[in-house]
Amino acid sequence: MSHPLAKLVAHLAWADDRVLAALRSATAPDAACLELFAHVLAAEHVWLARLKGETPRHPVWPTLTLEACAELVQANQRELTATVDALAPADVARGVTYRNSAGQEFTSSIEDILLHVCLHGAYHRGQIAWALRKGGGVPMPTDYIAFVRSAPAATRDAGRRA
Numbered sequence: 001m002s003h004p005l006a007k008l009v010a011h012l013a014w015a016d017d018r019v020l021a022a023l024r025s026a027t028a029p030d031a032a033c034l035e036l037f038a039h040v041l042a043a044e045h046v047w048l049a050r051l052k053g054e055t056p057r058h059p060v061w062p063t064l065t066l067e068a069c070a071e072l073v074q075a076n077q078r079e080l081t082a083t084v085d086a087l088a089p090a091d092v093a094r095g096v097t098y099r100n101s102a103g104q105e106f107t108s109s110i111e112d113i114l115l116h117v118c119l120h121g122a123y124h125r126g127q128i129a130w131a132l133r134k135g136g137g138v139p140m141p142t143d144y145i146a147f148v149r150s151a152p153a154a155t156r157d158a159g160r161r162a
Contacts, residue, residue: 005111006084008118011147013077016041018140019125020073023066026137033128038064040124041072047117048079050098051110060101084114
């Protein structure tokens with residue numbers, strides 16, 4: 001399906017790959033970085049399971065190794081892309097009923113679920129970048145504009161040089 005959601009899911013995959021690369025290259029990343037990244041990936045997985053009416057294999061806040069995160073990145077990318085590609089225009093408004101991790105039942109549209117997945121990851125990838133930088137590491141830019149123009153956004157230092 002040619003839908004704006006497809007572009008957001010492509011950005012999500014690109015951004016998850018960049019965070020994974022940054023964590024792999026960090027000499028001693030803060031444990032919170034891995035915890036947050038595992039959460040981002042597990043949340044993607046949980047929402048995918050809800051969309052398919054399945055029971056997720058991971059809790060929303062799992063303890064994962066970096067290699068387990070790498071495997072989940074690949075699985076989520078395949079499944080998210082296939083899910084969005086299979087959507088017909090009318091499908092995005094269809095409701096999906098699910099229980100959250102607290103056991104409460106909700107019904108949300110497929111569009112709202114997929115938008116949440118993309119926005120949720122962006123929020124936490126920013127936290128990971130901050131924690132990496134605070135610990136002396138170098139985060140990879142994951143802003144949407146960097147994705148669409150294939151060039152990172154300007155940095156604070158670049159603005160001072162101009």
